[in-house]
Amino acid sequence: MNDLERANKYQEENRIDLCGKPVFHVTPPVGWMNDPNGFSVFQGTIHLFYQYHPYRDSWGPMHWGHCISKDFVKWKELPVALAPDMDYDAAGCFSGSAIETEKGHALLYTGVMEKEREDGTIEVVQQQCLAIGDGIYYKKVSGNPVITAGQLPKGFSTQDFRDPKVWRERDTYYLAVGNKNEKQNGQVVLFESGDLEEWRYLSVLADNQGKYGKMWECPDFFPLGQKHILVVSPQDMQADGAEFHNGNQSAALIGEYDRKQYRLLEEQVVSLDYGTDFYAPQTLETEDGRRIMIAWMQSWDMNIKPAEQKWNGMMTIPRQLTLRNNQLYQQPVKELEHYRTEPVIYTDKEICGKCQLPELRGRVLDLTMELQEGDYQEFTVSFAVNEKYHTSFRYICATQTIEFDRTYSGMERDAVCRRSMKIKKTEKTLKLRFLLDRFSVELFVNDGIQTFTSTFYTPLGAEDIILECDKKAVISIEKYTISLDENGKEGDQFEKI
Numbered sequence: 438m439n440d441l442e443r444a445n446k447y448q449e450e451n452r453i454d455l456c457g458k459p460v461f462h463v464t465p466p467v468g469w470m471n472d473p474n475g476f477s478v479f480q481g482t483i484h485l486f487y488q489y490h491p492y493r494d495s496w497g498p499m500h501w502g503h504c505i506s507k508d509f510v511k512w513k514e515l516p517v518a519l520a521p522d523m524d525y526d527a528a529g530c531f532s533g534s535a536i537e538t539e540k541g542h543a544l545l546y547t548g549v550m551e552k553e554r555e556d557g558t559i560e561v562v563q564q565q566c567l568a569i570g571d572g573i574y575y576k577k578v579s580g581n582p583v584i585t586a587g588q589l590p591k592g593f594s595t596q597d598f599r600d601p602k603v604w605r606e607r608d609t610y611y612l613a614v615g616n617k618n619e620k621q622n623g624q625v626v627l628f629e630s631g632d633l634e635e636w637r638y639l640s641v642l643a644d645n646q647g648k649y650g651k652m653w654e655c656p657d658f659f660p661l662g663q664k665h666i667l668v669v670s671p672q673d674m675q676a677d678g679a680e681f682h683n684g685n686q687s688a689a690l691i692g693e694y695d696r697k698q699y700r701l702l703e704e705q706v707v708s709l710d711y712g713t714d715f716y717a718p719q720t721l722e723t724e725d726g727r728r729i730m731i732a733w734m735q736s737w738d739m740n741i742k743p744a745e746q747k748w749n750g751m752m753t754i755p756r757q758l759t760l761r762n763n764q765l766y767q768q769p770v771k772e773l774e775h776y777r778t779e780p781v782i783y784t785d786k787e788i789c790g791k792c793q794l795p796e797l798r799g800r801v802l803d804l805t806m807e808l809q810e811g812d813y814q815e816f817t818v819s820f821a822v823n824e825k826y827h828t829s830f831r832y833i834c835a836t837q838t839i840e841f842d843r844t845y846s847g848m849e850r851d852a853v854c855r856r857s858m859k860i861k862k863t864e865k866t867l868k869l870r871f872l873l874d875r876f877s878v879e880l881f882v883n884d885g886i887q888t889f890t891s892t893f894y895t896p897l898g899a900e901d902i903i904l905e906c907d908k909k910a911v912i913s914i915e916k917y918t919i920s921l922d923e924n925g926k927e928g929d930q931f932e933k934i
């Protein structure tokens with residue numbers, strides 16, 4: 438049995454029961470998941486691959502797991518697509534992307550190998566590889582690696598050269614790859630090809646100029662509105678005002694694309710999410726021209742899941758990106774609205790003190806609150822509440838901040854529990870849309886001009902929602918249960934094929 442067959446057999450025999458898993462967020466069938474990979478449309482179907490180690494609930498030799506969807510919400514599990522079974526990827530099939538071609542569905546990924554030097558130390562080499570398939574089965578091409586470490590200009594890191602993002606403009610394919618320069622600073626390098634097999638180095642598309650962390654992982658580059666956006670996930674960031682926190686996170690560089698120099702002329706850099714669990718996002722363009730982004734909903738530094746839970750890692754809800762007045766907005770894909778059931782509406786409800794509304798509870802929901810201005814100082818909403826647990830968002834008027842707190846979510850590890858977000862744009866009302874799916878919350882502020890994504894593994898019995906205000910606040914609430922099951926019950930995320 439080869440490595441891919443072994444991974445598939447293991448997945449078949451050890452698949453984790455769906456009840457108790459998130460309902461509408463992708464999770465691994467068993468074991469560990471990190472970055473989204475190969476997020477693409479092929480023959481009219483949405484494909485999502487992901488960094489996958491089925492054999493344990495922690496990171497290990499990377500495979501590509503695979504699932505498909507027609508609407509970004511309901512996913513179908515497919516066989517594992519790639520296993521680290523060649524000399525050039527023996528240490529892992531790292532992140533990458535996919536594209537529909539005349540030859541089939543092409544996956545571009547990073548093959549990692551470890552070579553022993555003469556002195557016995559290990560040299561890591563990362564190179565770009567190609568596999569082509571029919572949407573289910575993929576074959577690595579004989580010419581791999583299609584971009585060798587030797588094709589990089591002198592001084593560029595061959596050890597940190599990963600996560601290719603492919604796109605096509607007329608007859609030319611382009612590939613943006615994460616890299617480090619001689620000063621150990623993050624950069625994105627660009628290549629071009631006519632056939633995906635022979636690549637030519639073009640340029641440094643952008644670099645971090647000593648800011649925004651060190652290695653830039655998982656680049657993505659695309660036009661949006663009148664601008665171009667380069668998404669990067671820098672490692673080793675240092676906190677910067679209210680915009681960036683310490684550690685790994687994801688940023689969008691917004692600017693003009695200078696096609697002569699193959700260089701992004703950056704105009705602004707913004708954080709893509711202010712929560713504790715959002716990394717390595719990747720986008721695709723739908724057939725109707727929408728730019729949709731999905732990210733890994735976990736942090737490299739904080740593994741807070743309960744020890745007995747045998748799956749580890751989730752994806753965010755896919756989000757539509759738009760650029761309005763030079764501001765980047767994220768909204769959950771509109772397809773999610775098809776799965777809304779059991780509407781609960783409160784209009785201009787007065788909240789004063791601690792308050793529990795009779796129909797406001799649950800752990801799988803799409804909940805929008807519009808909060809009018811008032812004399813109050815603080816307004817708090819707490820989720821996943823029972824006598825022991827709660828996780829809350831507190832809006833503080835004086836500082837225009839929202840503070841998240843998961844201290845009492847049932848966590849057994851000493852991880853970051855509190856984080857605040859400075860609200861960017863003040864309007865008359867504050868609009869907060871929360872997506873809850875058992876162990877996560879994604880908050881979209883004021884139509885998605887800012888988002889805040891975090892996980893919490895509170896036992897499922899805690900499902901109350903409590904509102905609290907120091908004085909009178911007037912709010913309107915629209916709440917839906919999200920149900921993937923036609924009968925109105927919370928349904929299964931994956932159907933077996």
Ligand code: FRU
Nearest residue numbers: 472488499531532599654717
């Ligand atoms: C980002 C990352 C990528 C790499 C992958 C390995 O989270 O470190 O740079 O390809 O994960 O699993």
